[in-house]
Each structure stands twice: as C-alpha cells, then as structure tokens.
Amino acid sequence: MIKLEAGNVLLKPSHKRQLMSWLRRALRIGERLGEFTLLITMRRSGRQCEVRATVHDTAGDFVCRSRQHDWRDAVRDLVRNLVNRLHAQRLALAVVA
Secondary structure, eight states, X not given: OEXXXXXXXXXXXXXXXXXXXXXXXXXXHHHHHSSOEEEEEEEEETTEEEEEEEEEETTEEEEEEEEESSHHHXXXXXXXXXXXXXXXXXXXXXXXX
C-alpha cells in the first residue's frame, strides 16, 4: 500500500503518474517482502523540497529522506535510496531463511 501526502507541493495528475512509475521496482520488492506499507510526505520550505518515505514491512521499519531544489530530483534520489534499502532487506531475509 502506498500513501502520498503532498503537503504544500503542488502535483498535477501527470506528476503523480510519473512518481508511481519511478516507484514500480520498489513496490515489487516490497510486495515480495510482505506487509509492505509506504508513506511518502513532501514539504516545500523556501527553495528546498524535502521528500520523506516511511516504510514498514516484515523485515523491519525504516525512513529515507531527500532534500533538493526540485521535487523531481528529490523524489528520484529518494526512490534510489528506497530501492537500495529494500533490496538489502530482501537479501538479509534470504540469508536468514
């Protein structure tokens, strides 16, 4: 399950679709882990845009955060970190099992 809280960042429907396409790989890995919940919050303060992802799954909970000038750059960086963390969790569960 994914929940997006855009806060004070204005996103058009096409931006939301773009964001979902970037998250596609993270969703697949999260579904394989089980009980996957992703909450993305976006905040704009001055020229900076902060994007924060809170993840819950069977392997544990963690938070990723990115702060950039543009929301696209912030989300891209966040998704990259998110996929790396989920992949590491999946590998750790595979070693234990």
